[in-house]
Amino acid sequence: MTQHVSDVMTxxxxxxxxxxxxxxxxxxxxxxxIGAVLVAEGERLRGLVSDRDLVVRAMAEGGDPSRMTVAExxxxxxxxxKPGDDLTRAVKVMREHSVRRVPVVDDSQHAVGIVSxxxxxxxxxxxxxxxxxxxxxxxx
Numbered sequence: 001m002t003q004h005v006s007d008v009m010t011x012x013x014x015x016x017x018x019x020x021x022x023x024x025x026x027x028x029x030x031x032x033x034i035g036a037v038l039v040a041e042g043e044r045l046r047g048l049v050s051d052r053d054l055v056v057r058a059m060a061e062g063g064d065p066s067r068m069t070v071a072e073x074x075x076x077x078x079x080x081x082k083p084g085d086d087l088t089r090a091v092k093v094m095r096e097h098s099v100r101r102v103p104v105v106d107d108s109q110h111a112v113g114i115v116s117x118x119x120x121x122x123x124x125x126x127x128x129x130x131x132x133x134x135x136x137x138x139x140x
Contacts, residue, residue, distance in 0.1 A: 003086065003087050003123065004083065004084055004085065004086055004087070005081050005082065005083050005084070005085045005086075005087065005089075005090050005104055005113075005115050006083035006084065006104075006113070007087075007123070008087065008115060008119045008120065008123045009083065009104045009112075009113035009114060009115040009119065010034075010113055010114050010115070010116075010119070011112065011113045012112075012113070013036075013037070013038050013103070013111055013112075013113055013114040014028060014032055014034060014037045014038070015037065015038045015039070015040045015111060016028070016037055016038075016039055016040075016070055017039070017040070017041065017070075018039055018041060018046055018047075018069060018070060018071035018074075019069050019070075019071065020039075020069060020070045021065070021066060021067070021068065021069060021070070022049075022054055022058045022065050022068045022069065022070055022072075022073050023065050023066050025037055025049060025054065025070050025073075026051075026054055026065075029051055029054075035050055035051045035101070035116075036048055036049065036050045036051070036101045036114060036116070037049050037070070038103055038111050038114065039070055039071065039074045040111060043108075043110055044109075045078065045080075045103060045105065045109060045110070045111045046071075046074070046076060047070075047071070047074030047075055047076040047078060048074060048075050048078060048101060048103060048114075049070050049073050049074040049075070050075075050100075050101060053073050053074060053075060054073055057072065057073040058072065058073040078103060079093050079097045079099065079102060080102060080103045080104065080105045080109075081093055081102050081103075081104055081105075081115065082104065082105060082106065082107070083104055083106065083112060083113065087120060087123065090102060090115050090120060091120060094117055094120075100116060100117045100118075101114055101115070101116045101117070102114070102115050102116075
């Protein structure tokens with residue numbers, strides 16, 4: 001039976017406006033226990049910012065994080081999948097673009113979810129190290 005992205009994605013992803021301070025996004029990630037937030041202007045998906053992006057693009061640059069916006073730290077060259085795509089497509093997109101998380105968009109390009117490499121590992125290979133780690137409660 002073919003499984004679809006909608007079967008494993010995180011629905012209703014956390015979304016912020018581009019002018020949101022990176023410190024606010026970091027706190028959201030901590031409080032929501034997530035590793036990525038989508039960046040949107042109104043209904044238009046503009047980017048994705050991960051916890052790694054905050055470190056590499058914001059903190060490592062040495063600027064004042066309280067003045068830096070998420071627009072300065074997010075990845076804007078997005079690839080997406082649709083909820084009805086099969087999981088093989090999601091794996092292919094991640095592999096081809098060397099990304100760990102992919103926004104899930106509907107036909108109008110509105111973000112409806114996010115799928116991660118961990119989500120796919122839990123589903124496809126739960127006994128693997130990544131599947132095992134991804135299914136475990138995170139450290140608090």
